[in-house]
Amino acid sequence: MAINYLYPDFEVQRNESRCITCRVCERQCANLVHHYDAETGRMISDESLCVNCHRCVSLCPTRALKIVKTDHVFKENANWKGEVIQDIYRQAETGGVLLASMGTPKPYPVYWDKMLINASQVTNPSIDPLREPMETTTFLGKKSTSIRRDEQGKLITETSPQLKLDIPIMFSAMSYGSISYNAHKSLALAAQRLGTFYNTGEGGLHEDFYRYGANTIVQVASGRFGVHPGYLNAGSAIEIKMGQGAKPGIGGHLPGSKIGQDISKTRMIPLHSDAISPAPHHDIYSIEDLRQLVFALKEATNYTKPIIVKVAAVHNISAIASGIARSGADIIAIDGFRGGTGAAPARIRDNVGIPIELALASVDERLRAEGIRNQVSLVVGGSIRSSADVIKAIALGADAIYIATSALIALGCHLCRTCHSGKCNWGIATQNPELVKRLNPEIGSEHLVNLLTAWNHEIKEMMGGMGINSIEALKGNRLMLRGIALCDAELKILGISHAGA
Amino acid sequence: MKRVYVNEAWCLGCHLCEYYCAYANSGLNDMVKALKDKTIRPRLTIEQEGTISFAVSCRHCTEPLCMKSCIAGAISCKDGLIVIDQSKCVNCYSCIMACPYGALMPSVEQVMQKCELCATNSHGQPVCVQGCPNKAIVYEER
């Protein structure tokens, strides 16, 4: 167009004295930023196409490249920031809804970073995880309220179906369609090796992955993509997706261009037509309706698998959770507003939902107050970024944690947030076979296993520091947390005291 | 004996293996100094057609046709590793004529060269394997 209001956000800086013109940057950039000029024998870069994914930077054998934020600026304005102005330019030009990918980058408070963990000093001594047994195994599912005996007086040890996790962390739902076949394979392999679970998301389960069923949670979302009896029985648990933290209140949208043979077959939808999941399940308009679906699924799987209900963290989440607990669900998964997504309208992603820390604390508190806490396990997700976040979440009352963004970063994601373009340079959020090739599941699964093994070790270290040797003893143990720079209202919701108090 | 094997399912055609190979055999220990503004002659050949790509390097055959064809007796077998004594090579191209993999080629100095599994340079282990970003090249026994 004649006047371009939008200046590239990034500049590609190439150290010419280090560049050996090997052209790997040119060969590997899906956005065609770099090319080799035969006349001058040098590389040329067009930064207007750069999305800051770091593929070229990471592959450059002589570290000749870096991507820097442009120092082209608008006049300083605390209210009319550059990004806000640019969004208006974009919408004035296109008339369209602004799309965004991954979790909101907006500067809302991160409560994980305002909570501190205890450690033992004089009494209740620390435990050394390298020398003494530490239990990080967790069971998710309905727990009994009382001890029951049979006619002979023997304990009845049967419980409702449980998921056994060797570590209290699972891979959260990411659909086949939003991420690639190789990404799913990496997650499945890693879940198998770690003794935990990965989630199919709303895209159905590819037939090649049925063999990992013992480590798979199958999701039933509003579009019911890929849902058939074989699918339901293939996994170890079924998750009913009511909402997603990044975009509460709306459904999913996979553009027709991303729907090739494989996706069409797996999701059971026509080739190349947009796959739109509606906002609500059109057969669930009340808790009673939810209960009906929960039990329909239990019937279909002969009551052998726990049912998870996943909701986005919104206002009144505790009341919603209480209803879900009473609907017969075995596990409630709550997804905070910072969770990631393949594509969502930017305004919804950035402005809708509440932080998982607050949602978790209030749900845990509410279920305990109503005496029904043991009827469900709580799994939380929505930007859990480290083992410290995991410890804090468990201390606030979670049974286990869902991670997704962290997992993708372990696979190579650089959070360039352009997943919706379908040109993920790391082979993660794309269906282009040339790009999908870049994610070798052998390498990907190894990275995931490494990440969670490291986190598990750190969890044990922190637990040991607190004098705790089992996840059970950390769960809901709010005395292990203190707030810092939190106001009274926040402290009250979180149910923790301020540091020093 | 361990050899280099390429899995075309994972090869991205990024050509990094070529540059690491050229660097490893340059005798220098700085990649920029070794390769900047130089024409590289790596010891592996990348074949690319459409979306398929893979690198071809010496297979260190148990019946090496190159060794049997060399008129100067410059190619010999050391515990399974086929090596070229470049001081004896007269650049006749008989080995190029013989190798069914097309794995030999002239070096920068015009004498013959081929992959010697980095056993004869300072790196010890094949650098193409270390440099491949997608584990498309492995070094193992089969």
Place this chain on the structure above:
Amino acid sequence: MHYLIIGNSIAAAAVIEGIRSQDQEGAITVVGEERQVCYARPLISYLLQGKTDEEKMCYRDQAFFDRNRVSLLSGTRACHLDAKEKTVTLDDGTSLGYDRLVLSTGSSPFIPPMQGLDLVKNRFTFLTLDDAHALSAAIRSDSRILILGAGLIGLKCAEGILDRVRSITVVDLAPRILASILDGQGSVHVQAHLQQKGLTFHLSDRVKEFTANEALLESGTIVGFDMLVVAVGVKPNTELAKEAGLMVNRGIVVDQSMRTSVKDIWAAGDCAEAPELVSGSNRVLPLLCNAYLQGETAGKDMAGKTEPFTQAIAMNAISFFGLHVITAGLYEGEEKLFTEEGSYKRLFIKDNRLIGYILIGKAVERAGIYTALIRNQTALDTIDFDLICRQPALMAFAKSVRQQQLGGSV
């Protein structure tokens, strides 16, 4: 078990390696006419150029013979073979008995009868190391050289000495240079390159008469010269075999295991005439690669392991002043020509198979892939034919074949 080998060049070395791969015990004796230790004759032109020296050009050194427990008699000629008694008589009168014998006697230059040839004082051939030393000692910077024969040997000789002499003129009866390996168009390319380097050619011509320093050609041209090199061809050394009653055509006739018509006698190398793959008939294939493979086959067979050499084809890899030429197989059937700047490629196809090729210049890259197509008699409709014509590439083979070629142990 006593193995006896007549000849001490490439085939002999291969025979030794073949025998020792099967038999560590048997005694091996080698009788070599030349006094130098085992060397490859093609290297003599490089020696003259200064690209190698006598030590480097050694094909197998004394340590090799010691290591393999071979008794080496150099500078000795075998002059009589008694196949019935199983003895060989040497020129010093010694008689050697054998259990199994290999004739790897190579070839000798062919000197055609020419008017006045005996008047030429400085006359040389160009086959052995002694020939090379003699020529090297004789030439001077003002020497005018006349070479008879624009074939492989004649032109390699020219390349070897061009920058040490004043001029080189080459005469050949054939209408084109390198007639045994190149087609008309290809030889024109190479000739242009050689002429540009300074060689003068008289083709479709021959010497009618010699004087001491002049050659009068059939065409009428008179060429003055100081040294004459006769390189019109070689003939296999078959006298020993013929005299002993073995079947001999142009060379000593052998089968695919290199067995001659007489039991316990094998032949290998330039002196042998073996089954050639493409034509299906017996040919003398005077190339080092074939000499080695034939020798290895003979050695193994002699020691009890029969592995017939079924893939013998004519092949040549040669270069002149930086221009490389690689050829192989037979020049028959359908022809496909590909030329571009600096590259000449002619492929010969018959019955859905590649049966021959001529490659000059850049086209020689990875030629071995074409050679393998000929040797394996690969059906061309099972590969990407268009691609393989453009360039030799493993990509042309089906994925499953590639995985086998590149994914497993070889």
